[in-house]
Amino acid sequence: MTHSVTAHGKLQILSLTGEVDMHSSPIARKVLLDLVKTGSPVAVDLSAVTYMDSSGVATLVEALQNAKKLGQGFVLAAPTGSVLGVIKLARLDKVFRIVASLAECGDLAA
Amino acid sequence: MIDPDSHLMQEIEFVASLGAQFTESIELDETLRNATLRVMEHMDAEAASLFLLNAEETHLVCRFCAGPMDVTGLSVPFGKGILSRAVINNSLEMVLDVRGDKDFDAMVDEETSFVTHSILCAPLAMKGKPFGAIEIINKAGANPLFTIKDGRLLSALASLSAFAIHHARMTAERVAQESLRQEIRLAGEIQRSLLPQKPEPRFPIFGINLPAQEISGDFYSHVVLADGRIAFSLGDVSGKGIRASVLMSKTISLFQCLCKTMQAPGRLLAAINDEVVETSSHGMFVTMIAGIYNPLTEDIVFANAGHLPPILRKADGEFLMFEADMPPLGISSGLEFPDERICLDGGSFYLYSDGVTEAGGEQELGEAGLKLMLNEFARHPLAQRLRSMVERLSSSSQPLNDDITLLVIESTESYPVGVLKFASDPLTLKEMRERIREMSASAGAAVELIEAIVVALNEACMNVIQHGYQGSAQGGYELRVGHHKGRHAMIFELLDHAPSIDKANVKSRSLEDVRPGGLGVHFIQQLMDEMEFCAAPEGYGNLLYMSIRMDKKNLLEIS
Numbered sequence: 001m002t003h004s005v006t007a008h009g010k011l012q013i014l015s016l017t018g019e020v021d022m023h024s025s026p027i028a029r030k031v032l033l034d035l036v037k038t039g040s041p042v043a044v045d046l047s048a049v050t051y052m053d054s055s056g057v058a059t060l061v062e063a064l065q066n067a068k069k070l071g072q073g074f075v076l077a078a079p080t081g082s083v084l085g086v087i088k089l090a091r092l093d094k095v096f097r098i099v100a101s102l103a104e105c106g107d108l109a110a
Numbered sequence: 111m112i113d114p115d116s117h118l119m120q121e122i123e124f125v126a127s128l129g130a131q132f133t134e135s136i137e138l139d140e141t142l143r144n145a146t147l148r149v150m151e152h153m154d155a156e157a158a159s160l161f162l163l164n165a166e167e168t169h170l171v172c173r174f175c176a177g178p179m180d181v182t183g184l185s186v187p188f189g190k191g192i193l194s195r196a197v198i199n200n201s202l203e204m205v206l207d208v209r210g211d212k213d214f215d216a217m218v219d220e221e222t223s224f225v226t227h228s229i230l231c232a233p234l235a236m237k238g239k240p241f242g243a244i245e246i247i248n249k250a251g252a253n254p255l256f257t258i259k260d261g262r263l264l265s266a267l268a269s270l271s272a273f274a275i276h277h278a279r280m281t282a283e284r285v286a287q288e289s290l291r292q293e294i295r296l297a298g299e300i301q302r303s304l305l306p307q308k309p310e311p312r313f314p315i316f317g318i319n320l321p322a323q324e325i326s327g328d329f330y331s332h333v334v335l336a337d338g339r340i341a342f343s344l345g346d347v348s349g350k351g352i353r354a355s356v357l358m359s360k361t362i363s364l365f366q367c368l369c370k371t372m373q374a375p376g377r378l379l380a381a382i383n384d385e386v387v388e389t390s391s392h393g394m395f396v397t398m399i400a401g402i403y404n405p406l407t408e409d410i411v412f413a414n415a416g417h418l419p420p421i422l423r424k425a426d427g428e429f430l431m432f433e434a435d436m437p438p439l440g441i442s443s444g445l446e447f448p449d450e451r452i453c454l455d456g457g458s459f460y461l462y463s464d465g466v467t468e469a470g471g472e473q474e475l476g477e478a479g480l481k482l483m484l485n486e487f488a489r490h491p492l493a494q495r496l497r498s499m500v501e502r503l504s505s506s507s508q509p510l511n512d513d514i515t516l517l518v519i520e521s522t523e524s525y526p527v528g529v530l531k532f533a534s535d536p537l538t539l540k541e542m543r544e545r546i547r548e549m550s551a552s553a554g555a556a557v558e559l560i561e562a563i564v565v566a567l568n569e570a571c572m573n574v575i576q577h578g579y580q581g582s583a584q585g586g587y588e589l590r591v592g593h594h595k596g597r598h599a600m601i602f603e604l605l606d607h608a609p610s611i612d613k614a615n616v617k618s619r620s621l622e623d624v625r626p627g628g629l630g631v632h633f634i635q636q637l638m639d640e641m642e643f644c645a646a647p648e649g650y651g652n653l654l655y656m657s658i659r660m661d662k663k664n665l666l667e668i669s
Contacts, residue, residue: 019543022572023536051543053568054633058626065624082561085666089565089636090629091621 001049003031009109012040013077013102017048020056029059036066041073041108052083057090064096073108075099121259124152125266132270138278139174142271146244147176149267153260156248157224160271161186161193162234163241170194170242177247179224191215193243196231200240202261203231230256232268236276244268291324294352298324301355304362306332311642311655314405315342316492317517318500320465322510327354328463329362330517333369338405341369344461344517345398345417348438353394361386361396361439375400376413376447379439383415383447386440395440399461408454408521413447415439418464423484425456425596431477456595458520460484465512469503489597489659491640492518524592524601527553534575534585534606542589543568553593553600555660562665563600563658566637569630570604570654573616578608578652588650598661599639604654611652613643637665 001024006013012035020028035042044060046052060076067074075097079087087093099105128145142160150158157177161170164185170193172184188194192213196203206228208214219226231245246264249256298321305319309332317330327347334340343365347354364382372378378400386396399420401412412420416438419431436447452459462480469475475483483502487495496516503514528549532538543564550560571587579585585607592601618632634641638656646653 019540021536021539021568022575023539051564053539053565053572054627054629055572057629061624062626065626082666085561086565086633089633089666092624095624 001028003028005031005035008102010040011043011073011105011109012038013043013045015045015048019051020049020059021051021053022055025053025055025059028056029062032059032063033066036063036070036072036074039070039072041075041105042067043075043077043102043105043108045077045102046080046083047078049080049083052086054086054090057086057092060087060096061092073097073105075105075108077102077105117259121263125263128267129270132274138274141274143174143176145267145271146174149263150176150246152263153230153246153249153256154251155230155246156250158244158246160234160244161242162275163188163197170197173242177224179218179222181218184218186215186217192229193231193245196233196243196245197240200233200235200238202233202265203229204256204261205229205231206255228254228256230260230264232261232264234268234272234275236272241272242275244271294324297352297355298326301325301359304359304366305330311640311644312522314403314492314522315340315517315519316496317342317344318496318515320500320504320510320514322465322513323350325352325355326513326515327358328465328513328515329358330461330515331362331365332517333366335370335373335402339373340403340405341365341373341400342403342461342517342519343369343398343400344463344515345396346463346465346513346515348393348395348397350512353392357386357390357394357396357440360389361398365398365400369400369402373402374449375402375411376449379413379415379436379447380445383439383445384443387443390440395438397434397438403519405521405523408456410452410454410459410519411449412452413449415447418462418467421460421462421481421484422452422454423458423460423481423488427485427488429481429484454519454521454596456521458484458488458518458596461517463513463515465510465514466503466516468512469510469514470506471511473506475503475506489599489661491597491599491657492520492522494639520596522594524594524599527591527593527600529591530589532571532587532589533583534579534587534608535583536572536575539568539571539575542571546589546591549591550600553591553660555600558665559658559660559662562637562662563602565666566634566656566658567602567604569633570602570656573630574604574606574608574652578606578611594657597657597659599657599659602638602656602658604652604656605646605650606652607649608651610646611643616643 001018001020004015064074077099078101131145146158159175160173162173164171169185170188172181175181192203195213205211208226227248231243233240234242315332330344332340332342347357368378397417399414399417401410403410414434415436416434419433422430467475487498530545546564546567547560550563574587588605590603594601618635619628638658640657642655644653644655
């Protein structure tokens with residue numbers, strides 16, 4: 001797994017690529033929680049994530065809960081089929097705000 | 111306004127106080143006696159008695175009496191006398207001078223020194239059906255003739271008494287019924303305890319019995335023999351109810367005892383037959399199949415005593431049926447039951463009772479319906495398959511007409527596809543997933559199924575690393591992958607050397623509670639058909655058995 005952070009206006013975007021599993025999710029967790037802590041709205045670009053296990057899903061849940069506490073937006077962008085499948089399996093597809101592309105979270109940038 | 115001192119008011123008060131007497135005491139005899147005595151004294155009469163019809167309705171029997179003569183227990187033929195007339199006509203009888211009444215029965219007077227002059231008699235009835243009467247004899251005092259007012263009063267007493275007696279009888283009946291029901295429930299429990307306990311995961315035989323009532327006339331059994339082979343049976347006792355259940359208990363006990371030493375099923379049935387013929391009565395009989403399964407060779411030897419033909423569903427879906435040539439057990443002794451031999455060869459062997467083929471009421475399932483159902487559920491794991499079938503059958507015919515009993519024998523061994531071994535390090539998971547993708551593809555799994563398998567196995571392996579080894583990379587895990595031909599399923603065995611885990615602690619959590627973690631078991635259970643911890647082989651700590659049908663769809667909504 002690799003990751004990169006970019007900013008679009010106020011919005012912080014974490015882009016993940018490759019497989020987010022038990023081995024790599026602790027890294028993703030640290031980066032993501034630090035990003036949420038800044039108080040900015042956060043989008044996680046999942047378009048290049050080919051596999052995600054329950055530890056990856058748990059990381060996203062933890063980040064969402066922290067963002068909510070700070071009253072900040074948190075959005076998952078462009079998940080691939082297999083990642084969306086796992087999110088649905090955990091019945092979290094209604095808990096997250098999930099958008100088909102990063103362009104759809106412009107509201108958080110302003 | 112009614113003058114409070116008027117006769118009418120006194121009358122009302124008297125009846126009201128009688129009524130109160132009935133509600134105050136729960137001792138029926140005492141209440142009836144006291145109330146009748148009060149009425150007798152109120153009318154200033156010489157004697158009173160209460161008679162009830164016996165169960166056969168041939169006699170009226172004196173329940174109690176008051177007066178100079180004790181006739182308690184006296185039984186007078188029903189149909190004779192003024193008392194009977196009141197009961198038959200369900201009407202009040204007032205006879206001012208018995209000498210002028212042709213129905214007067216002087217028997218009691220003749221046998222005693224008592225002389226009857228006049229009789230007032232009111233029937234005891236419930237819902238228009240009389241079952242006894244109260245009579246008051248010889249009004250004395252200044253005006254020795256019964257009046258209409260006396261009649262009204264006695265009728266009131268009779269109504270109260272009839273209600274109280276009826277209520278007491280109903281209560282007694284309910285108590286007796288409840289106690290009988292309790293007995294039957296206990297009998298049912300004992301019977302169920304004769305059936306096999308839930309077998310270990312991967313046991314090649316699974317049976318199910320759903321009694322139509324508390325107790326069953328059907329049975330099935332399987333017993334592991336000393337050499338590893340498994341004796342099995344399924345049977346149905348003629349008739350229903352307690353008698354059938356007693357013969358069922360006897361037959362299953364004989365089987366469970368004899369199968370350990372008599373290993374030719376035909377000879378076993380012959381021995382049970384002779385025993386049942388010798389002791390059975392009322393023309394009862396038992397249809398039964400007994401056999402022995404060898405899990406190593408998948409061979410079955412069985413014999414059939416008048417039972418419905420067992421069905422072999424071969425691995426390619428073809429059906430073979432084996433009709434019984436011999437009559438049921440319990441009809442004539444000295445019979446010989448021939449053994450039949452078959453090999454499962456990846457197929458499944460089904461035994462069933464007529465409650466299965468006759469389920470569905472007018473839309474009877476029949477043999478053809480049963481075969482369709484066997485096809486429909488063929489790829490489900492054994493226990494799940496039979497439970498689904500029984501659920502379907504029992505929902506199509508409510509209430510059940512007959513006991514439903516099913517037993518299936520099927521090899522749980524799979525053809526090995528490959529074995530993977532890894533250190534307990536999260537770094538190994540990526541390679542594990544790659545190899546599982548390759549193996550599943552080579553076994554013929556579709557892309558979507560492969561992804562589901564990978565997700566489930568990844569979670570299972572994560573659990574071993576995280577919980578089994580507590581994150582230590584010192585241990586290792588092993589994945590054995592197999593393909594079950596008959597069920598067209600992939601089988602996965604995950605073995606580790608970690609300390610044995612407590613199965614009770616491995617469970618899915620509620621997803622309502624949104625929080626990180628704890629999703630792994632839920633993922634595995636959602637995706638796999640089976641997930642069971644089995645006894646680990648020598649040298650291993652845990653064995654997690656999982657299976658998934660290869661035709662499963664819509665597992666992960668991957669677009």
